[in-house]
Amino acid sequence: MTGLLAAARRMRVNRHIDICLLVFLAVFPMFASKFRVDVMAGFMAYVIFALSLDLLWGYTGLMSFGHAVMFGMGAYVGGLTNAFQKGVPDFMAKYGVTEIPSFFAPLAAPALGNALAVLLPGLLALAVGIFIFSSRVSGVFFCLITMALASAFATFTNSTQQYLGGSNGINRITRFAFGGAPVSVTQNYYIILIALAASYIFCLWLVNTRFGKALTSIAGNEDRLRFLGYKTRDFKLLVFVLSGMLAGFAGLLSVRTTGFVSPTSCGLEMSTMAVVWVAVGGRGNLTGAVAGTLLINWAESILSERIASQWQLTIGVILLLFVLFMRDGLIGAALGAQDRRRQKKLREAL
Amino acid sequence: MAILEIRGLAVDFKGFRAIDGVDMDVERGELRVIIGPNGAGKSTLMDLITAKTRPTAGSVTFDGADITGLDISDISARRGIGRKFQGPNIFGAMTALENVELALNGHNTLIKALFYRRTRQTLEQIDAALARVGLYEKRGLPAGALSHGEKQWLEICMLLAQNPKLMILDEPTTGMTAEETYKTGELIMGMSGEHTIIVAEHDMDFVRQVASTVTVLHQGRVLAEGGIADVERDPRVVAVYLKDSDSAEDGQESVKGASGA
Numbered sequence: 301m302t303g304l305l306a307a308a309r310r311m312r313v314n315r316h317i318d319i320c321l322l323v324f325l326a327v328f329p330m331f332a333s334k335f336r337v338d339v340m341a342g343f344m345a346y347v348i349f350a351l352s353l354d355l356l357w358g359y360t361g362l363m364s365f366g367h368a369v370m371f372g373m374g375a376y377v378g379g380l381t382n383a384f385q386k387g388v389p390d391f392m393a394k395y396g397v398t399e400i401p402s403f404f405a406p407l408a409a410p411a412l413g414n415a416l417a418v419l420l421p422g423l424l425a426l427a428v429g430i431f432i433f434s435s436r437v438s439g440v441f442f443c444l445i446t447m448a449l450a451s452a453f454a455t456f457t458n459s460t461q462q463y464l465g466g467s468n469g470i471n472r473i474t475r476f477a478f479g480g481a482p483v484s485v486t487q488n489y490y491i492i493l494i495a496l497a498a499s500y501i502f503c504l505w506l507v508n509t510r511f512g513k514a515l516t517s518i519a520g521n522e523d524r525l526r527f528l529g530y531k532t533r534d535f536k537l538l539v540f541v542l543s544g545m546l547a548g549f550a551g552l553l554s555v556r557t558t559g560f561v562s563p564t565s566c567g568l569e570m571s572t573m574a575v576v577w578v579a580v581g582g583r584g585n586l587t588g589a590v591a592g593t594l595l596i597n598w599a600e601s602i603l604s605e606r607i608a609s610q611w612q613l614t615i616g617v618i619l620l621l622f623v624l625f626m627r628d629g630l631i632g633a634a635l636g637a638q639d640r641r642r643q644k645k646l647r648e649a650l
Numbered sequence: 651m652a653i654l655e656i657r658g659l660a661v662d663f664k665g666f667r668a669i670d671g672v673d674m675d676v677e678r679g680e681l682r683v684i685i686g687p688n689g690a691g692k693s694t695l696m697d698l699i700t701a702k703t704r705p706t707a708g709s710v711t712f713d714g715a716d717i718t719g720l721d722i723s724d725i726s727a728r729r730g731i732g733r734k735f736q737g738p739n740i741f742g743a744m745t746a747l748e749n750v751e752l753a754l755n756g757h758n759t760l761i762k763a764l765f766y767r768r769t770r771q772t773l774e775q776i777d778a779a780l781a782r783v784g785l786y787e788k789r790g791l792p793a794g795a796l797s798h799g800e801k802q803w804l805e806i807c808m809l810l811a812q813n814p815k816l817m818i819l820d821e822p823t824t825g826m827t828a829e830e831t832y833k834t835g836e837l838i839m840g841m842s843g844e845h846t847i848i849v850a851e852h853d854m855d856f857v858r859q860v861a862s863t864v865t866v867l868h869q870g871r872v873l874a875e876g877g878i879a880d881v882e883r884d885p886r887v888v889a890v891y892l893k894d895s896d897s898a899e900d901g902q903e904s905v906k907g908a909s910g911a
Contacts, residue, residue, distance in 0.1 A: 510766035529727030
């Protein structure tokens with residue numbers, strides 16, 4: 301027991317917060333209304349999306365303003381896959397489409413379709429990444445290119461009435477089903493929670509590998525790392541692809557929970573929101589992405605019932621305050637305080 | 651045969667010839683010091699050897715192969731040339747140990763980086779390198795919390811972990827006290843033989859201490875080359891450099907400024 305306590309004391313403060321959050325999420329359906337449980341399941345899918353952005357921005361220093369493209373792509377592919385199980389969806393039939401188009405054929409098989417919801421965003425990331433990282437685009441230009449990508453993708457989905465439902469997107473998507481009828485709200489909640497825990501553990505493993513340390517070093521001083529013999533381009537490419545796949549996975553889970561996807565899920569606004577979540581929670585420690593996403597989304601959900609028209613303004617002010625006074629975010633500030641205390645002790649011991 | 655052969659090397663920055671026809675041979679295991687006034691082209695020459703800058707003309711042959719214009723990471727990982735930049739260039743948020751671990755050679759490809767594990771063997775290598783520069787006790791501290799001199803040693807330690815055939819050190823004693831500079835000199839002398847070393851330095855006490863072959867650069871050309879005693883007596887060298895540098899040092903007491911070319 302004392303050994304366990306000592307181990308707990310050695311842990312970084314955010315690992316304690318992780319455990320608290322996990323316990324809270326695990327018992328949440330026992331006291332919350334069904335409506336809130338369903339809302340929380342959707343937010344947990346957002347958390348996975350935020351984690352994918354944290355890998356890219358928080359760890360590698362690549363601030364993407366177009367990450368919702370990967371999320372949206374996963375959601376669209378996942379949504380179409382679900383819709384095709386009941387034949388040709390209404391929004392297609394309206395335009396005279398009588399059978400599932402051949403380029404959508406792989407989505408008729410649910411297993412393959414769901415796998416593609418993860419793989420296709422990864423492929424897109426690979427294609428975009430090869431272009432971006434080979435031409436050595438970085439810093440603000442990376443932001444601009446990803447931003448343009450988000451606008452292009454939103455415009456594309458918006459104007460593709462016949463195949464993607466245009467501005468309405470795809471609606472009435474059902475929850476995951478294993479054999480028979482779709483799972484219940486509570487069952488779906490736990491599916492998403494398990495997916496979140498698995499995604500979190502994957503990210504935690506990844507950032508603690510030598511690969512993860514190299515990513516952090518790319519953010520700090522990329523040239524130095526190249527002189528240590530690392531082909532940094534390959535490292536950036538791989539994290540971009542993995543992050544894209546994780547975002548696609550989040551999109552798939554999100555669409556099967558909320559039941560719809562539209563161009564707003566893959567444009568600039570959604571991309572920016574993810575940046576805000578991670579900035580408020582604190583980047584580069586994973587916990588911040590989780591806490592920030594849950595905090596901002598619940599605040600929006602509760603406050604927008606009262607101050608709907610001023611919510612956008614409120615979120616802008618919150619972001620500004622964090623950028624000005626708490627650049628490391630909530631969890632980052634807590635970690636910084638703990639680090640300073642530990643360093644002081646270490647130095648006194650020497 | 652010399653391990654490093656530089657022939658007719660030149661680079662032109664928009665009409666300014668920073669390096670202008672340099673020929674230089676460095677023998678295996680040698681400790682070569684490059685001196686020269688600010689702007690003589692010391693750092694640029696190092697940039698050319700390590701592929702940071704592409705030459706306009708000339709070639710660099712290392713260990714029998716032409717390495718002119720290769721990729722930086724290949725120069726480091728495949729050819730075995732390590733470089734320490736001017737001023738500390740370490741990863742401040744990571745501990746001293748993690749910095750050295752990151753530099754440890756042979757684990758730099760994507761796949762190896764994903765599946766690298768700290769073993770007793772790698773830890774021994776890291777600890778040995780840390781002990782050699784006197785940072786073993788402080789290995790758990792974040793590198794950013796080390797003193798300026800310690801950061802410089804940490805970077806030398808990272809080079810040791812990289813275990814390159816050729817080490818290139820750009821003003822390793824910048825910002826150090828006289829005592830720290832002396833310790834650095836001892837450290838570098840201890841590393842030569844086993845590694846070929848090229849050091850660019852400003853500090854003449856350091857150059858006298860390591861007392862090896864000196865190449866004097868001036869306006870992008872080799873002005874003189876030879877033993878320290880010969881070079882110091884060379885009237886051309888005295889005219890362009892030594893007088894200047896000594897008087898500058900007198901004004902700065904024992905701690906040198908962090909500025910330099």
